Amino acid sequence: MIRDALAALRARRGRTLLAALGVLAASLVVGTSVTVGYSLATGFQRSAEQAQLPDVIARFDEQPRRRIDARVSALPNLEARSYRFEDLNEDLSAGLNSTGKGAVTTVFNGRRGYKVVEGRDIRDGSTGEVVVERGVAREWDLRVGDDLFVEEHGTLRISGIAVSPDNVAFPLASTARVYVTRAQHRRVAPNVALLWLSDPDKADVTLAQARSVTFGLGKLQFITRTGVEILLSQAAGIVISLLIAFSLVALLAAGTMLAASAHADVQRRLTGLGVQRALGFGPGRIAAQQAVESALVALPAALAGIAIGALLVARPAAELIAALNELGPGATLLGPLTLAAAAVVALVVAAATWPAWRAARRPPVEILRGGDLAKRPRRRTRASATALQPAARGPRTRGTSPSFGEAGSALRGSRAAGPHGVGAPTGRPTSSDSGPHGGGSLFGLGVRFATAARARWFAAVATIAVCAGVVTLMLALASLLERLREDPGTVGKRYQLAVQLDSSQLDAARALPGVADVGERYSIDAADSFRLGEPIRLVAYPGDHTRFENPPLAEGRRIANANEVEVGLGMADALGLRPGSTLAAQIPDGGEVRFKVAGIVRALENDGRIAWIQPDKLLETRPDLTPQVVVRLEPNTDPATVTRELVNLGASLQPVGAAQTDNAAFLAVLAAVLRGVGLAVGLVCLYALIQALTVTARERRGAVALLRATGADATTIGLVLAGVAVAVAVPAAIAGVVLELTVFGPLVSRLAASFASLPLGASAGEIALVIGGLLALSVLATAFVARRVMSEPIIAGLREE
Known part of the structure; x- marks a missing residue:
């Protein structure tokens, strides 16, 4: 065969x-x-496993290691732990490249939470060496063995290049991360704890206990693998x-x-x-x-x-x-x-x-x-049957499909069209004929050939x-990517400008030409009280938030008072929320707030894990929150002109977030x-x-x-x-x-x-x-x-x- x-x-x-x-x-x-x-x-899960990304990352004010370790070691479901000290906004430079947003991470003994992909890791107790994040190495064209200047550490030799999937790489992330050992920063105390759990599915139990045993630690924040994935x-x-x-x-x-x-x-x-x-x-x-x-x-x-x-x-x-x-x-x-x-x-x-x-x-x-x-069709004129008669000879003609007869008819029509048709002495193509039996007849013959079978x-x-x-x-997708990067309206935002402005200037901002509305926007990242591993974002506006953010309603209704909340469909699916359910949120350094779910909306921002509330309860818990002032413009208004007027009022411009990075x-x-x-x-x-x-x-x-x-x-x-x-x-x-x-x-x-x-x-x-x-x-x-x-x-x- x-x-x-x-x-x-x-x-x-x-x-x-x-x-x-x-x-x-x-x-x-x-x-x-x-x-x-x-x-x-499969990129995130694969990278998290190979880099041994911790199940929980806890950040807090700098504490003595013994004090924090005594509390962390008492947590249930804990398999392993290690500590770090993160020092932000440090100066880094190599050759002609430099940044003032360096994150110098001092690692202690234990698991690292990153994977070295080139060279080798820094050795505990060693000095004069540094491990550089791969994004920094690629952007600055650094190799193993090159020198890197690190503020407060001097010039260090690069021993390895690492990948840590707990954030996107530099320069997509503005922070350039490097890692040094404790021996190069002897008096440092940790402000980050990395926790690996025996059963990651029971992270809620560990987090609930962690919140109680770490009472008194300032600026305590938890983020889980799920939270990291959402941040990415x-x-x-x-x-x-x-x-x-x-x-x-x-x-x-x-x-x-x-x-x-x-x-x-x-x-x-x-x-x-x-x-x-x-x-x-x-x-x-x-x-x-x-x-x-x-x-x-x-x-x-x-x-x-x-x-x-x-x-x-x-x-x-x-x-x-x-x-x-x-x-x-x-x-x-x-x-x-x-x-x-x-x-x-x-x-x-x-x-x-x-x-x-x-x-x-x-x-x-x-x-x-x-x-x-x-x-x-059976109904054919005798002339047509005669014209097509040659096509019926032999099995190669396959029934009555257009062949010799159709071609002959087209040729006869072409000759009748004028002296320049097919078969004319000049031999010019019939495509130049404009008569009803010239090029159109041959083009129609091609259509018949195509549609016969x-x-x-x-x-x-x-x-x-x-x-x-x-x-x-693909073309529609490319256009959407541009809108996701530049147009806040893609994610349901109706305002075009965001600024930091003193509240006493709000009325003056509303009176500016071209301004349709001005409002205060509060935003904070929190965690669900029942499932502490699920990060959520709360957005609050005084009054009707649909004036500035109007995501389409999927179920239920809009909020009517300070006790209600509209949740994104992504959050509703993750937490099992429906209209009438209770949303309980743990506010960082602020306790808990509870709301009744009034409606569910289709929101793109933060993977749909976002909720809209009125700010009363949020400000009772966190009175130190500073709102962002958002400005909705009238149609056909030049944003640059309004921006100049706002700056004259003392405003500092802030980017209006869409759903996509602006990294070119x-x-x-x-x-x-x-x-x-x-x-x-x-x-x-x-x-x-x-x-x-x-x-x-x-x-x-x-x-x-x-x-x-x-x-x-x-x-x-x-x-x-x-x-x-x-x-x-x-x-x-x-x-x-x-x-x-x-x-x-x-x-x-x-x-x-x-x-x-x-x-x-x-x-x-x-x-x-x-x-x-x-x-x-x-x-x-x-x-x-x-x-x-x-x-x-x-x-x-x-x-x-």
Whole structure:
């Protein structure tokens, strides 16, 4: 069977190469999607485990180690502990690079909580050495053995480069972290405790006990692994979720393309299957033969495509992982890629074997007639029947599909159009004719060629439509990333400016031209009292908060008094809250506040773990809180003008937070990842168009040869093939846009942030760009196939009939 399969593949080298290219193109998408999706989806957990990230990080005022250790060691469920001293806003410099926001961390004996990825760790008791965070080393081009000046420590030699996934890397995080030993800072006392738990699922018990035994410690704060992950999400989590969801949709596009390609290949071979059945081959034998042939084509093509796709985005994905201070998958990526290759091969084999088995079950005569083509209506004029009569000769014409008769009609119309038609002495192409029977007739002939085999035409349209939908989604995603970085309205904020301003100047700020409203905004990060490991954010406005922040309401109603709260859907899901439930929050250094849940909203900020309240109870607990003054502008008001007026009132401008970082380098890395995945999808679109044109040209060799025999040049043949391409590309483009608006956009929005409403609809400009791009690809595919057709001897095509 394998010998027969190899012989069959050699006999049709062109089709075999075309099928292999299709598998290769789709596997490119699979390789890029799996590489990006797996690397990002598993990055934090993988890095936390390898770096031995503690389950709980406690920060407090500097305390003698013996005093703090006596309290920490008494905690239940404690497996291990170690201590640090963090000194912030220190000067660091190396060569021409420097920063005043250095975080010099003095490590004590015990577990470190970071992983050294280059060089070695600092030794306990050693002096003159420093371990540098990888982000600082990459940004400043530092190597092991280089010198780094550290304030209060002098010039130290870099012994190692480390990754600590409890925060994003420098410069995405403004703080540059380095690590030294206690021997270089002998009188230091710890202000950070790292706790590893025997059972991380029981962290609430440990935290509840920790709050009681550490009573009296100033500025006590706890953060868990879950809290760290949420903090990372504030920098790039929503973007990572969007990329992962985008990768899933790209995988769907690749699967559709593979299935359609394999099905089309079987449809092309219906005549051969009919001959095999007539010779006595059973359906099972034919299906098995088809499976072997498909596997022999798919296996090397899938392996090559997935490998190329993985390499295509390996560098951008690694840059993205490094920016998040996480570790790459390394050799563990081979497992998902191998599974992906097996899935591609299995899909190709199944997609080719199933239609072959179904076709082989039919009578041989029915198979030879070509059951995939559309049936021509019985009501035909005698003239049309006579015109199409030559097409009925021989099984290669496959029933009554357009062939010699249609081509002859087009040629007769072209000659009637004027002296410059096909067959005219000048030999000029019919595309220059403007008459009703000139170029339009040949273009229409191409459309007839494409749509005669309706099943095949539908498969080609569906494949390209899915790819076009993915490309449209990619453009919409890129636009969303820009809005997430720059537009606070993306996360439900209605104010444009935020300042620090004395409360006595609020009325003067409201009176400024162009100012619609001014309000005070309080914000504090807290923890749920019942589940202390769950960090939450409380935002308070006096009065109606919807004047400044108006996230869409998902359930319940808006708050009406100081005892009620609106919670984000992310918080409601994490804590099991519903309208009528009680939210109890532990305020840092302030005790507990309780509210009744009035409503649940779809909020994007802080992964939806955010709540809106009135400030009365919060200020009773923490009267030292200073509000931020937010300013909502009237439409068409210049923010710069209002900002100058506010500064004249004594205000200091503060950035208005959206959901995305403003780090340009990080956004450039994201753009590179998107380009890599988008390039792979674009190649799939191009292949699908070339395949549709090649299949049609191959099946209509006789008609195309007749056109050439009567004087048609490359432009004329290109016009016919352009009709084929447009008949596929235009409906595919329209269907792709509809898919993005109705399926892909909402699907990715739910996958990336089920707790919020993400605007992922494409704009009119993006839709026009996709349609124009598909038409450009159609021109490219038409030129490629027309060149191949014109290189074939005319007599070879005429023999097909």
